[in-house]
Amino acid sequence: MLETEKQEILLALSRGRDALGAAVAGVSDDLAVRKPIDGGWSILECVEHVDVSERYLQTRLSSATRVERPVANRVREGRMLERGVDRSRPVACPEGGWPRGRFGTISAALAKFDEARAETVKFVQYFDDDPRCWVTDHPVIPGPVNLMEILLTMAVHPARHAKQIEEIRTEIGAKHGAH
Secondary structure, eight states: OOHHHHHHHHHHHHHHHHHHHHHHTTOOHHHHTOOOTTOOOOHHHHHHHHHHHHHHHHHHHHTOEEOSSOOOOHHHHHHHHHHTTOTTSOOOOOGGGSOOSOOSSHHHHHHHHHHHHHHHHHHHHHOOSOGGGEEEOOSSSOSOEEHHHHHHHHHHHHHHHHHHHHHHHHHHHHHHSOO
């Protein structure tokens, strides 16, 4: 991986984590378990989902297969960054990524995600090959994807759910008078 790409991915991973942290800042455990009136996930469930997804995508990194020639789709990579945080486009979550009540508190869920994110960062720091020469599958994107695409997904995924958490906070705050 080019050093510039490595630094860009590390920065994007950090920004995704920061967005998630900012979204849950000040959220009490009581607020974290409240669900929107019209259904959907609670804040705690969103953070659980982000953790479960990070861990699943790590398995995609470790099970990738090296190919001779890079499999690159720069247009798709750009779209992943752009659309990854676009909440106007619903993305169905595969059942394996659904929250199942694994955490009792928002701090426990965030701490587990932080552990997983640290492993992802370590992977990037020590990866010294072309990520586009490694292919795997993705739970939502059809066909083979390269490791750059997996890493981009991992980078923006927490930011997408940070926006969802902000939406939930607004709705619940308006309904319950708390933030």
